[in-house]
Amino acid sequence: MLNEAENLDNSPAVDAEPERRVRDRGATERAILAAAKSLLAEEGFQNFGINAIARRAGSDKQLIYRYYGGLDGLVEAIGADLGTWVRDRIPEDAGGMFMLTYGDLMERLALLLLDALRNDPLMRRILAWEVSENTEQVRRLSEARSKALALWLDRMRGSLAPPKGVDAAAVNAVVIAAIQHLVLSGAAGGQCAGLSLKTSKDWEKAATALKRLVRGVYG
Amino acid sequence: MLNEAENLDNSPAVDAEPERRVRDRGATERAILAAAKSLLAEEGFQNFGINAIARRAGSDKQLIYRYYGGLDGLVEAIGADLGTWVRDRIPEDAGGMFMLTYGDLMERLALLLLDALRNDPLMRRILAWEVSENTEQVRRLSEARSKALALWLDRMRGSLAPPKGVDAAAVNAVVIAAIQHLVLSGAAGGQCAGLSLKTSKDWEKAATALKRLVRGVYG
C-alpha cells in the first residue's frame, strides 16, 4: 500500500531514478511545444489550456508562462512550426511541372490535399478551430496555416497558368472549401450531407465526385 | 438585489414592475429555450452551458434541470425546434417542380442554401459545432439538422430525377460541403483559401464559381 501510494504519487521505485528533471531549458521548451501540438491534435481546442498542456508535458505550467509568455505565445510557436508542413508534403517528383493542362494539375492537387488533410489531425483541428472561433489566437494560427497552404499550392503549381475566362481563384477556393469540409465532417461524424465517409470506398466516391467537379470546370 | 438600489436610485414607473416573475411554467420553459437558442447563435458552443443559459433566461438553472432534464434535454429540444427550419425556407412558388433540367435545379438549390446559411447564425453555429466535437449532444443535434436539410432538399427537388452516369449523391454532398465551409469560413474569418468573403461582391464571385462547378457536372 505504502509502496504503491509512493509510486503513484510522483516518485518511482527506489532503484529506478525518479528521472529528476535535468536542468535543460531547450529540452523543456521542446517538450512543452510537442505536448501542446499533440494535445491540440488529439483532443481538439476544447480542452486546450495551460493546465492540460503542462500536465501532458510533465512540466509546471509556470514554465509555459516563463518560456512562451502564456498560451498566446505558445500558439504562435505552433503557428511558426506549421511552416514545416510544406516541406513535408511536397512529393519529390513535384509532378506539377510536367502536367499537361491546368485541369490535370488541379485534379491532382485536389486529391493530394484531400489525402494530406485526412492524415493530419493537427491541421484538421486547427481548421475546425478556425471556423468555430474568431479570437486573436485563432487568427494568428489561421494565417500561418493559410500561408503554408498557399505556399504549397504555389510550389506545386509551378509555372502553369490558369485558363482564361474562369475566375480560377474563386473556383479553387470553392474546391478547397469542399475538401476541407469533407475532411472535417468525415473526421467528426463519419458522414457529410448524407454521404457516408468512413471506409476507403466511401472516400473514393467522394474523390471521384470531386474530380468530376474539377474536370467539369477545367476540362 | 439590484432592483432595490434601482428603485432608490431612480424609481421608474411603479406599475411597470416586471420584477416578480409570474408563475407561468410554459412561459419559463419558452424563455429558457429561447435563451439557449440565442446564446448558441450569438456566442457559439464555447460558452454554451447551464449557468450562461440560466443567466440569459433570467431563471434559475435548477429550472433547466427540472423542465428539460439538464443540458442534454435542452439541446434535444433545440434539435426538435430545428424542424421548423424547413417550413420557414420553402419559397411559395416551390420552383423546383417547374425546372427543366437537373442542372437548373441544383444550381438554384445551391444558391438558395448558400443564402439561407449565410442568414442563419444558429444553423452556422450548429454546423461549426458538428465539425469540432463528437459528443452525444452534438450527434443528436447534427442528426436533426441533417434531417431538416434532407427534407428541404427533397421538397425542393420535387420529382426531378438526376441524370444517369453521375453519382449525384456524392456530387451533391461535395457541393453542399463546399457551401457549408464557405459560409463557416466567411462568417468566422471573412475569407476562405485566400478568397475574401466580406462584401456582397465577394459572395457573388463565390456564387458564380459555385454555379460554374455545378453546371460543369450537370450541364
Place this chain on the structure above:
DNA sequence: CCCCGCTGTCACCAATCGGTGAGTAGCGGG
C-alpha cells in the same frame, strides 16, 4: 570561496463550472 541567476516546484488565489438539496412563495381546490 560565496553569491547570483537560472531552472524547476509547489502552494495558493479568485472565478467559474456543473450539479444538488433544502427552503420560500403564491395559486387553486377542498
Place this chain on the structure above:
DNA sequence: CCCGCTACTCACCGATTGGTGACAGCGGGG
C-alpha cells in the same frame, strides 16, 4: 379559510480553470 401542490430561489458542493508569488537546488563567474 387553510392546506397542499407547484413554481421558483438560494446556498452550497467539489472540481477545474487561468494566473502569481515564493521557494529549492544546482552551477558558473566574480
